[in-house]
Amino acid sequence: MLYALAWLDLRADRPGVVLLPLALVGSALAAGELVRVFENSAQPGLPAGHKGRAADAAPRRRVVLAATVLVVLVSATPMLWLEYPKETVVGRAGWVGLGLAIAGMVVFVEEMVRYAGPGAASTRLARSVFTVAYAGGLMGFVAQLRLLAGGVWDADGRWGMVALLSLIVVVKMDDTGAYFAGRALGRHKMTPILSPGKTWEGALGGFALSAVGAMIALGPLAHALGCDSTRGFWTWLGGCLLYALLVGAAGMAGDLAVSLLKRDAQLKNSSTWMPGFGGVLDLLDSILFAAPVAYFLWIARIVGP
Known part of the structure; x- marks a missing residue:
C-alpha cells in the first residue's frame, strides 16, 4: 500500500500531497497510543497502575491529537502553499519548529482555561508537550524528507x-x-x-x-x-x-x-x-x-x- 501511494505521489502536482493524509493519520494514532500509555503510568509518587489521580495526569486526548495534527500540517506548509517562494526566512525545516511552538502554546492555553487548582497540571502539561513533540514533531521531519527539492536536488x-x-x-x-x-x-x-x-x-x-x-x-x-x-x-x-x-x-x-x-x-x-x-x-x-x-x-x- 505504501509503495502504491508513493507511486501516486510521484505523479501528483505537488510532492507529498498524496502521502500527507497517511502521515496525519499515523501521527494522530501514535499520539492516541501515547495518551493510553500515560493513562496507565503512575503519577510521580504513586504506584504503577494506580487509577484516580494518576489518570488525571494523563494528557487530554482531544487536545493532544489536534495539536499533533497541527504540527504535521504546519510542517507540510511548503507542499500546501500554492505559490511557495523559493527563498524564505523560515526555510523548510523551520516549519517543524514553528508548528511545535504553536502546538505548545495551544496545549498551555488549554491547561490555563481548564485549571481548577493544584494537582496534576504540570505533569499533564509535560506529558502533553512530549506527546506532541514525539508524534507530531518527528513526523514533521518525515514530511521534510519528502519535500527535499530544488537547488542541488531537482x-x-x-x-x-x-x-x-x-x-x-x-x-x-x-x-x-x-x-x-x-x-x-x-x-x-x-x-x-x-x-x-x-x-x-x-x-x-x-x-x-x-x-x-x-x-x-x-x-x-x-x-x-x-x-x-x-x-x-x-x-x-x-x-x-x-x-x-x-x-x-x-x-x-x-x-x-x-x-x-x-x-x-x-x-x-x-x-x-x-x-x-x-x-x-x-x-x-x-x-x-x-x-x-x-x-x-x-x-x-x-x-x-
Whole structure:
C-alpha cells in the first residue's frame, strides 16, 4: 500500500500531497497510543497502575491529537502553499519548529482555561508537550524528507521520494537483520531489563542488512526513480555505510524508547486493536526516531546527488 501511494505521489502536482493524509493519520494514532500509555503510568509518587489521580495526569486526548495534527500540517506548509517562494526566512525545516511552538502554546492555553487548582497540571502539561513533540514533531521531519527539492536536488521532488523511501528501507531492514541475527547468534544482551530480546550480535546483523538496504535504496531504487548520484563509487559507498549506521542506530534507539514508555506503564502493547503488531507506535517508533537523523545526513550532503 505504501509503495502504491508513493507511486501516486510521484505523479501528483505537488510532492507529498498524496502521502500527507497517511502521515496525519499515523501521527494522530501514535499520539492516541501515547495518551493510553500515560493513562496507565503512575503519577510521580504513586504506584504503577494506580487509577484516580494518576489518570488525571494523563494528557487530554482531544487536545493532544489536534495539536499533533497541527504540527504535521504546519510542517507540510511548503507542499500546501500554492505559490511557495523559493527563498524564505523560515526555510523548510523551520516549519517543524514553528508548528511545535504553536502546538505548545495551544496545549498551555488549554491547561490555563481548564485549571481548577493544584494537582496534576504540570505533569499533564509535560506529558502533553512530549506527546506532541514525539508524534507530531518527528513526523514533521518525515514530511521534510519528502519535500527535499530544488537547488542541488531537482524540480519535481524525486530526490525527496528517494530520501523518504531510503529512511523506511534502512530502518526496516535494520529491524529485520537485528531480529534474525539476534535469534541465531545472540549471546550478549544489549539492555537486559528494558528489552531482553535485543543483543549486540543482533545489532551487528541489523547494521549489515541496513547497509545492503542503503545501497539498494541509494543505488538501483534511486536510478529507477530517475535520480543518479554524481559521486564517485567510494564516496557513494562511504555515504551509504554511514547512513546505514546512523539511521539504523537511531531506529533501534526509537524502538527502545517506546519499550521504555511501555515498561514504565506496565503495558505489553501500546494499543489493543492491532493484535500481533503491538500498535501503531511499534510500527512507527524506529522511523520517527530516525527521521531527524536521516534529514540531517541528506541536507549535509552525506548522501544524495
